[in-house]
Amino acid sequence: MSRIELKDLRKEFGSVVAVKDLNLTIEDGEFIVLVGPSGCGKTTTLRMIAGFEDPTAGEIKLDGSIVNDLEPRDRDLGMVFQSHALFPHKNVADNIVFGLRMKNVGKEEQLQKLQEVSDLVRISHLLTKMPAQCSGGESQRIALARTLVTEPSNFLLDEPLSSLDAKLRRELRAECDRLHAELQKTFVYVTHDQEEAMTLADRIVVMDQGVIVQMGSPIDIYSDPVSYFVADFFGNPAMNLIPGEFVQNGSGIEFKSDQFNVPLNEKFSSVPIGSGTFGIRPENVKVVSSSNGSDRKIGLVEPLGKDTLLYFETDSDRPFVAVVDGTENHTAGSPVELNFPQENIFLFDSNGDRIRA
Ligand SMILES: Nc1ncnc2c1ncn2[C@@H]1O[C@H](COP(=O)(O)OP(=O)(O)O)[C@@H](O)[C@H]1O
Ligand SMILES: [Mg+2]
Incomplete structure (x- = not known):
């Protein structure tokens, strides 16, 4: 069970209000996409959920408990960023099991989990390669595997595909969909790409200038926009x-x-x-x-x-x-x-x- 609740969540950077009193409940197993133009507060929201950013006001609850003061590593969350930042001097396998080593997981279990996740994201053939020998799409799969291997209850993904070309993006988008169906974990996915939001989300949360302007299923948002902004943002x-x-x-x-x-x-x-x-x-x-x-x-x-x-x-x-x-x-x-x-x-x-x- 894993439910994320944001209550009156706010973040100010000096005079900039990046996130304005946001209220959102993300249900266990849901695939939520936060979408909106650059600068609307998506990353800041995700970073507050992850614990990398302290809210100026408001509450973050995981499974009913307030976690505002919990360290990121104690929140049972896995985060995947746009830039995949693999360790350049470790091979792919070592990159993936790094998180497990940090948690003192035994060698045998490490190997077994490594096998499982690399099968899951289809990179078993890359394990002995160095990151520099991997393509952009492969690196992004490795970054996914590195997060998957720690088996978090929730996945937070910040524009994980935006550095890839269109064809790879579509491929990995389908992969994200499949992973979600297979793992049945909660996914909070951030993107500025309306098409990604439409194709991936159970529920879309549209943000503009730090505020949620509309929430709903992709078809609701498309067929029943509440404003000019939403009408203009979705559809190509x-x-x-x-x-x-x-x-x-x-x-x-x-x-x-x-x-x-x-x-x-x-x-x-x-x-x-x-x-x-x-x-x-x-x-x-x-x-x-x-x-x-x-x-x-x-x-x-x-x-x-x-x-x-x-x-x-x-x-x-x-x-x-x-x-x-x-x-x-x-x-x-x-x-x-x-x-x-x-x-x-x-x-x-x-x-x-x-x-x-
Ligand atoms: N560390 C920071 N210091 C100052 N301003 C920031 C910082 N991080 C984000 N901001 C500002 O907060 C707003 C929201 O940023 P962000 O959450 O990164 O938007 P998005 O991910 O939707 O593009 C922007 O105006 C951005 O410039
Ligand atoms: Mg961002």
């Missing part, structure tokens, strides 16, 4: 977000901007008049070829195989994007109509808060 290509005005139009409300005017149906009748943002995900935009000479022309066609991205110029520095099936035939310059199904529309007020229907 990102949600189309168009600044404009909500105006009264007869008995209904219409969104108006220089290039997009969208009448909103009755369910949006309580939208406050004034400036705001209209949002629609690229995959929800309906692109219809226009026979009667629409003013809207496809700017750029980007075939990706299964899908094709269509770009439209806008007044802002961000193009409007639609995703269509890769089998559809489109050419740059051809006139089209863009339709926005009402059930896929997101609206945000001038503060960036979601306006719900």
